[in-house]
Amino acid sequence: MTEHPAGGHAGAADGHPGRVRVRFAPSPSGDLHVGNIRTALYDWAFARHTGGTFVLRIEDTDQTRVTPEYIDSALDTLRWLGLDWDEGPGVGGTYGPYLQSERLGRYAEWAQRFLETGHAYYCYCTQEELAERRAAARASGGPSGYDGHCRDLTAEQVAAYQAEGRKPAVRFRMPSGSTTFSDLVLGEVTVDNAHVPDFVLVRADGSPLYTLAVAVDDVLMKITHVVRGQDLLSSTPRQIAVYRAMGVAEDEFPAFAHLPYVLGKDGQRLSKRNGVVSVNWYRHEGFLPEAICNYLALLGWSPGENRESFTLAEMAAEFDLARVSKNPAQFDAAKLEAINGDKIRALDRGDFATRITPFLQRAGLVADPVSEEEARLIEAGAPLIQERISRLTEAVGMLGFLFTGEADFAVDPGDAAKVLTPDAAPVLKAAEAALADVTPWKWEAIKEALHLALVEGLGLKPRQAFAPVRVAVTGRRVSPPLYESIELLGRERTLARLARALSASA
RNA sequence: GGCCCCGUCGUCUAGCGGCCCAGGACGCCGCCCUCUCAAGGCGGUAGCGCCGGUUCAAAUCCGGUCGGGGCUACCA
Numbered sequence A: 001m002t003e004h005p006a007g008g009h010a011g012a013a014d015g016h017p018g019r020v021r022v023r024f025a026p027s028p029s030g031d032l033h034v035g036n037i038r039t040a041l042y043d044w045a046f047a048r049h050t051g052g053t054f055v056l057r058i059e060d061t062d063q064t065r066v067t068p069e070y071i072d073s074a075l076d077t078l079r080w081l082g083l084d085w086d087e088g089p090g091v092g093g094t095y096g097p098y099l100q101s102e103r104l105g106r107y108a109e110w111a112q113r114f115l116e117t118g119h120a121y122y123c124y125c126t127q128e129e130l131a132e133r134r135a136a137a138r139a140s141g142g143p144s145g146y147d148g149h150c151r152d153l154t155a156e157q158v159a160a161y162q163a164e165g166r167k168p169a170v171r172f173r174m175p176s177g178s179t180t181f182s183d184l185v186l187g188e189v190t191v192d193n194a195h196v197p198d199f200v201l202v203r204a205d206g207s208p209l210y211t212l213a214v215a216v217d218d219v220l221m222k223i224t225h226v227v228r229g230q231d232l233l234s235s236t237p238r239q240i241a242v243y244r245a246m247g248v249a250e251d252e253f254p255a256f257a258h259l260p261y262v263l264g265k266d267g268q269r270l271s272k273r274n275g276v277v278s279v280n281w282y283r284h285e286g287f288l289p290e291a292i293c294n295y296l297a298l299l300g301w302s303p304g305e306n307r308e309s310f311t312l313a314e315m316a317a318e319f320d321l322a323r324v325s326k327n328p329a330q331f332d333a334a335k336l337e338a339i340n341g342d343k344i345r346a347l348d349r350g351d352f353a354t355r356i357t358p359f360l361q362r363a364g365l366v367a368d369p370v371s372e373e374e375a376r377l378i379e380a381g382a383p384l385i386q387e388r389i390s391r392l393t394e395a396v397g398m399l400g401f402l403f404t405g406e407a408d409f410a411v412d413p414g415d416a417a418k419v420l421t422p423d424a425a426p427v428l429k430a431a432e433a434a435l436a437d438v439t440p441w442k443w444e445a446i447k448e449a450l451h452l453a454l455v456e457g458l459g460l461k462p463r464q465a466f467a468p469v470r471v472a473v474t475g476r477r478v479s480p481p482l483y484e485s486i487e488l489l490g491r492e493r494t495l496a497r498l499a500r501a502l503s504a505s506a
Numbered sequence B: 001g002g003c004c005c006c007g008u009c010g011u012c013u014a015g016c017g018g019c020c021c022a023g024g025a026c027g028c029c030g031c032c033c034u035c036u037c038a039a040g041g042c043g044g045u046a047g048c049g050c051c052g053g054u055u056c057a058a059a060u061c062c063g064g065u066c067g068g069g070g071c072u073a074c075c076a
Helices: A034-050 A068-081 A104-117 A127-139 A155-163 A210-220 A230-246 A279-284 A289-298 A312-318 A333-346 A349-362 A372-385 A394-403 A413-419 A422-436 A443-457 A462-474 A482-489 A491-505
Strands: A021-024 A053-056 A120-123 A169-172 A178-183 A187-192 A200-202 A225-229 A255-259
Touching: A021 A034, A021 A225, A034 A053, A034 A068, A034 A225, A034 A255, A034 A279, A034 A289, A034 A312, A068 A279, A068 A289, A104 A120, A104 A169, A104 A200, A104 A210, A104 A230, A169 A230, A178 A230, A178 A255, A187 A230, A200 A210, A210 A230, A225 A230, A230 A255, A279 A289, A289 A312, A289 A333, A349 A372, A349 A394, A372 A394, A372 A482, A394 A482, A413 A462, A422 A443, A422 A462, A422 A491, A443 A462, A443 A482, A462 A482, A462 A491, A482 A491
Parallel strands: A021 A053, A225 A255
Antiparallel strands: A120 A169, A169 A200, A178 A187
């Protein structure tokens, strides 16, 4: 595997002569979900693979749903994942601004031109009237889109509506015929325009809609490839119609690639109800960005040859839209977690220690910034748990015993009830005696002493012998390896905990 | 209802006419290792939706059918 994220196949994918320009254009009305990120990842990988430009544009024309907080959060999430953009919020670029809310004038201008050229018309229908006619059309079995009511209003009709005080929306006049485009993932797609109703470009309040803004911006920003979710497939004929109305030459149209859906656990569309979909949630839960990217990459794309593990750079080097699946994929959190465990184990020791530190801090186990002693314990404890956890948050439970003072230390009640029974008293007593004068205080010597006292001395099976000691010292039945844990804890604290457990179990 | 897209193990996928009585991964089950839990090793479970057609030969091509999803908004 080569390490060249940028491949230099500029424009090769489908005959576009110029440099590739791909955009990711989210409309952040909440946390970015795994489906959004999968799209962003493919957009990014395609741009990097072709040596093109990755443009980030925020589609915030619906300001009731998209807030500045969500936008900031989206940018933060993308940065965290390592999906860097070449043009967009924060980095600028020659085709900005990159927030649609700052480009309103351009949309208004084009809407006005469409009105003048007859590509668009004013529609005075009210929402109630539309809903009523839609229901009627559907009941009679016909297409349920806009019926063209205001397409060819007479001057008198317009005057009458205006006299009523109606505020018109601007509607696009969809031409007859059909629209065919070659989708880089799906192949050739043809749609009869009769099934594409005249759509609204500008709301009655003057604000532009997606259908107008997306087409205008893709043209103005010189986008060559529109790689997006399949939910937008049916809007493609409309988008193409707007290009034509704008006077864009056919061979200047961007190429389209519609990615298959990412579905929830139940095979239904992603939502809060069928599994956790917020990428920020996974981040908070201790998932690595490299694991999220690797897993999401696999949802609809595969490098072939049974390879499943790769870095972002490797993905960029190999990514190819032709290998993108047409099938929808179900999001499987269990596999994500398995990959997360792999990525955690692949981290080098120092990196792993660095990554778990914020989680220990958040749990209040260590200070921020960490003290010298805490840093020493983290560094020494990290290797003990690195291959035992699949989420960084698990470090809290595994290493908590090291960072808890003797006054606050408490054994898990459930584990205590199961293990620290009266039967355990002799074991704890023997362990206490054996550890009292072990030298040196190293895990090898500790191991030897405990074996001598418990396995040979008391004739216990290792399993039975070490369970009470483990619970007494670490507070849980599941812990890092015992001898190493004891060494790290130190003689004084270990003996104190054994004594305390002894008095509790007696 | 109309239109569009899709259909290989439970899930993600490899496969693009013979290499496939279908390979990998996650999950699940068993065994080994073992101070717990993991990790690791070994083995197992399970699939080409269905019906026709083309072909010497089909998971791979074609048609139909059934099933799933999406769109049908003054959301994106």
